[in-house]
Amino acid sequence: xxxxxxxxxxxxxxxxxxxxxxxxxxxxxxxxxxxxxxxxxxxxxxxxxxxxxxxxxxxxxxxxxxxxxxxxxxxxxxxxxxxxxxxxxxxxxxxxxxxxxxxxxxxxxxxxxxxxxxxxxxxxxxxxxxxxxxxxxxxxxxxxxxxxxxxxxxxxxxxxxxxxxxxxxxxxxxxxxxxxxxxxxxxxxxxxxxxxxxxxxxxxxxxxxxxxxxxxxxxxxxxxxxxxxxxxxxxxxxxxxxxxxxxxxxxxxxxxxxxxxxxxxxxxxxxxxxxxxxxxxxxxxxxxxxxxxxxxxxxxxxxxxxxxxxxxxxxxxxxxxxxxxxxxxxxxxxxxxxxxxxxxxxxxxxxxxxxxxxxxxxxxxxxxxxxxxxxxxxxxxxxxxxxxxxxxxxxxxxxxxxxxxxxxxxxxxxxxxxxxxxxxxxxxxxxxxxxxxxxxxxxxxxxxxxxxxxxxxxxxxxxxxxxxxxxxxxxxx
Amino acid sequence: xxxxxxxxxxxxxxxxxxxxxxxxxxxxxxxxxxxxxxxxxxxxxxxxxxxxxxxxxxxxxxxxxxxxxxxxxxxxxxxxxxxxxxxxxxxxxxxxxxxxxxxxxxxxxxxxxxxxxxxxxxxxxxxxxxxxxxxxxxxxxxxxxxxxxxxxxxxxxxxxxxxxxxxxxxxxxxxxxxxxxxxxxxxxxxxxxxxxxxxxxxxxxxxxxxxxxxxxxxxxxxxxxxxxxxxxxxxxxxxxxxxxxxxxxxxxxxxxxxxxxxxxxxxxxxxxxxxxxxxxxxxxxxxxxxxxxxxxxxxxxxxxxx
Numbered sequence: 001x002x003x004x005x006x007x008x009x010x011x012x013x014x015x016x017x018x019x020x021x022x023x024x025x026x027x028x029x030x031x032x033x034x035x036x037x038x039x040x041x042x043x044x045x046x047x048x049x050x051x052x053x054x055x056x057x058x059x060x061x062x063x064x065x066x067x068x069x070x071x072x073x074x075x076x077x078x079x080x081x082x083x084x085x086x087x088x089x090x091x092x093x094x095x096x097x098x099x100x101x102x103x104x105x106x107x108x109x110x111x112x113x114x115x116x117x118x119x120x121x122x123x124x125x126x127x128x129x130x131x132x133x134x135x136x137x138x139x140x141x142x143x144x145x146x147x148x149x150x151x152x153x154x155x156x157x158x159x160x161x162x163x164x165x166x167x168x169x170x171x172x173x174x175x176x177x178x179x180x181x182x183x184x185x186x187x188x189x190x191x192x193x194x195x196x197x198x199x200x201x202x203x204x205x206x207x208x209x210x211x212x213x214x215x216x217x218x219x220x221x222x223x224x225x226x227x228x229x230x231x232x233x234x235x236x237x238x239x240x241x242x243x244x245x246x247x248x249x250x251x252x253x254x255x256x257x258x259x260x261x262x263x264x265x266x267x268x269x270x271x272x273x274x275x276x277x278x279x280x281x282x283x284x285x286x287x288x289x290x291x292x293x294x295x296x297x298x299x300x301x302x303x304x305x306x307x308x309x310x311x312x313x314x315x316x317x318x319x320x321x322x323x324x325x326x327x328x329x330x331x332x333x334x335x336x337x338x339x340x341x342x343x344x345x346x347x348x349x350x351x352x353x354x355x356x357x358x359x360x361x362x363x364x365x366x367x368x369x370x371x372x373x374x375x376x377x378x379x380x381x382x383x384x385x386x387x388x389x390x391x392x393x394x395x396x397x398x399x400x401x402x403x404x405x406x407x408x409x410x411x412x413x414x415x416x417x418x419x420x421x422x423x424x425x426x427x428x429x430x431x432x433x434x435x436x437x438x439x440x441x442x443x444x445x446x447x448x449x450x451x452x453x454x455x456x457x458x459x460x461x462x463x464x465x466x467x468x469x470x471x472x473x474x475x476x477x
Numbered sequence: 478x479x480x481x482x483x484x485x486x487x488x489x490x491x492x493x494x495x496x497x498x499x500x501x502x503x504x505x506x507x508x509x510x511x512x513x514x515x516x517x518x519x520x521x522x523x524x525x526x527x528x529x530x531x532x533x534x535x536x537x538x539x540x541x542x543x544x545x546x547x548x549x550x551x552x553x554x555x556x557x558x559x560x561x562x563x564x565x566x567x568x569x570x571x572x573x574x575x576x577x578x579x580x581x582x583x584x585x586x587x588x589x590x591x592x593x594x595x596x597x598x599x600x601x602x603x604x605x606x607x608x609x610x611x612x613x614x615x616x617x618x619x620x621x622x623x624x625x626x627x628x629x630x631x632x633x634x635x636x637x638x639x640x641x642x643x644x645x646x647x648x649x650x651x652x653x654x655x656x657x658x659x660x661x662x663x664x665x666x667x668x669x670x671x672x673x674x675x676x677x678x679x680x681x682x683x684x685x686x687x688x689x690x691x692x693x694x695x696x697x698x699x700x701x702x703x704x705x706x707x708x709x710x711x712x713x714x715x716x717x718x719x720x721x722x723x724x725x726x727x728x729x730x731x732x733x734x735x736x737x738x739x740x741x742x743x744x745x746x747x748x749x750x751x752x753x754x755x756x757x758x759x760x761x762x763x764x765x766x767x768x769x770x771x772x773x774x775x776x777x778x779x780x781x782x783x
Contacts, residue, residue, distance in 0.1 A: 003520065003743075004517065004520045004521050004524055004734060004738060004743075004746055005517060005520075006511065006512075006513065006517050007513075007514050007515045007516045007517035007518070008514075009512035009513070009514045115510060119510065269494075269495070270494070270495075271494055271495040271496055271497035271500060272494040273494070273496070273500075273501070273703055274496070274497035274499075274500030274501060274504070277500055277503070277504050278500065317739055326510070326511075326512035327511055327512055423495045423497075443497050443499070443500065444499065444500065444503075
């Protein structure tokens with residue numbers, strides 16, 4: 001019998017042309033940075049350099065804010081909502097037209113599988129622009145009028161969903177009449193720079209969107225700029241706290257979308273096969289580089305053994321490897337630094353007495369890779385149950401009663417996401433109403449929609465992105 | 478032989494874990510994006526051909542039509558002897574004699590529908606007589622239908638007893654139990670009917686008669702593949718799955734193979750454990766196979782119409 005094994009099915013990278021070097025995007029043009037510092041962005045799947053980008057210094061950030069302020073006052077805020085909407089619709093359509101190219105570029109720069117960039121990231125990016133384009137001329141009908149835009153928004157985004165986070169930040173800001181200075185993550189700047197080209201293609205007035213690449217210093221200069229009327233940050237809780245301190249007392253508006261340690265609660269009556277799928281997508285989607293990941297599995301003791309057996313069998317089927325292969329389920333870890341962090345926490349899990357398990361899973365020799373891993377025998381006291389790992393590592397805890405499930409789920413400094421798996425509606429509502437998390441998914445996980453507000457409790461941050469609440473965050477009431 | 482189910486059938490079947498409709502559809506849609514190219518496609522096409530139950534179940538069937546189809550079952554591509562034969566020919570009971578003669582010595586199985594196919598609305602004695610006659614005439618596989626009315630009314634015992642009786646009447650012939658999932662409607666029902674049929678002794682569970690819409694779908698087949706996988710884990714006995722009706726293109730067929738591979742596992746990737754009930758599908762499989770080998774498509778006239 002011939003064996004039916006999947007042959008390599010790589011998406012062609014020829015659709016993407018990456019320039020060897022990129023400048024900053026300020027006032028509608030790519031301009032050389034005044035700072036001569038450069039950073040190299042690599043493909044995490046093989047460590048090959050992809051391009052060199054500028055690391056913007058304070059003078060560059062200054063220029064970007066001046067351009068954004070000018071555009072805000074002279075062009076963008078006086079523009080009728082319907083006209084702003086036209087630009088956003090245009091951007092959304094160009095994103096759709098260039099979706100394949102952007103998906104490949106995102107996979108190259110980030111390491112995530114093409115299946116996810118193609119089927120999740122890019123459709124959501126376009127959806128965010130379409131959704132907010134529709135609101136631009138209807139703000140008064142959303143109970144938000146007569147509202148005024150805030151001014152210039154300083155936005156710093158992470159590397160886990162580079163283009164999607166850009167869309168979450170830029171689309172609502174522009175729809176409500178604000179202009180932006182955005183800094184993409186240092187390891188994933190390329191799709192933001194492609195977005196800059198899209199702004200040019202859409203004839204967006206100069207200065208409405210400014211993109212300054214760089215690392216931590218650039219980010220600090222952006223969020224600490226005195227001319228920012230609003231600071232929007234998605235990233236680590238540690239940096240979020242620094243920003244909150246810096247912004248305190250300035251009158252600047254602030255939204256923070258930070259870390260998480262989401263609990264995925266599986267009751268004994270759950271649809272078990274679909275719960276297994278939800279656990280897998282909860283923690284292994286995007287290599288676990290998801291702030292709202294379901295990184296703590298709370299399973300009812302009565303089904304724990306059966307569920308874990310099914311979960312292991314399912315994980316054994318995950319295909320790890322070349323992110324551009326259309327059949328890859330798990331791609332590369334985004335950076336050496338992140339890989340080191342994941343390794344450190346996984347080692348702490350073993351050292352503290354939990355039992356780690358990974359499927360037999362050969363890792364590519366080059367690049368940054370970590371196998372999908374499940375820790376059992378985890379207690380609330382273990383570091384792997386408390387700290388955000390931001391990698392493909394699941395901590396499994398058990399519970400006996402719904403009260404215990406809720407108590408354990410809430411016993412974390414974070415509060416971004418949670419999942420509830422049960423076929424019983426009353427139990428689902430009972431549980432969901434007691435979970436202190438910004439998003440509670442029921443019988444599904446990691447599903448997003450531009451109309452649905454997203455944000456956290458406690459150390460997961462404050463403010464909401466998406467939906468009406470997301471618009472409000474960019475308006476003076 | 479039927480297993481013993483502890484307690485009442487009803488509490489047993491209703492104690493099976495539920496199936497979340499949104500989740501199962503999502504999983505099926507996700508697997509449908511698998512990209513099967515080059516060597517994998519070649520292997521998949523040949524495997525799919527070997528899994529086909531080439532079917533004609535029409536009131537207008539004649540001995541001539543059945544003989545023509547039998548010739549095609551033995552040698553699907555007259556221009557290419559490397560194309561494998563199909564798994565079985567599937568006909569109505571009165572055509573078994575003709576089919577048996579035409580297939581003699583070929584190794585191709587001979588399946589007959591029985592038990593008052595497709596509705597199954599005949600008395601049990603008639604169903605059993607139908608089955609015995611088919612086996613006596615030379616059928617090596619029997620495709621029976623369950624009493625969907627009894628199932629939906631909650632009379633699981635009646636459905637179970639009919640399957641065990643038909644299984645006994647089959648003798649050495651393999652029994653495929655058609656659930657007619659288009660009439661069972663919910664995935665919970667599909668899962669319960671699958672386990673019911675497996676415990677009652679089914680060698681295969683089959684989605685549909687092909688006479689009801691919807692016939693086979695990816696999510697339904699996924700639920701049935703989970704059932705045979707879990708049933709083997711629970712009892713040690715392996716049973717097969719047959720997806721029948723509405724599978725017309727090679728692309729569709731390959732999606733089913735992906736499902737078999739990723740849900741049930743490689744052990745089921747064999748015509749002994751998975752079948753595709755179809756008629757027009759075979760020509761598309763052959764066309765794609767030729768395309769892979771030669772780089773170009775032959776016109777439809779290069780493939781036999783039956």
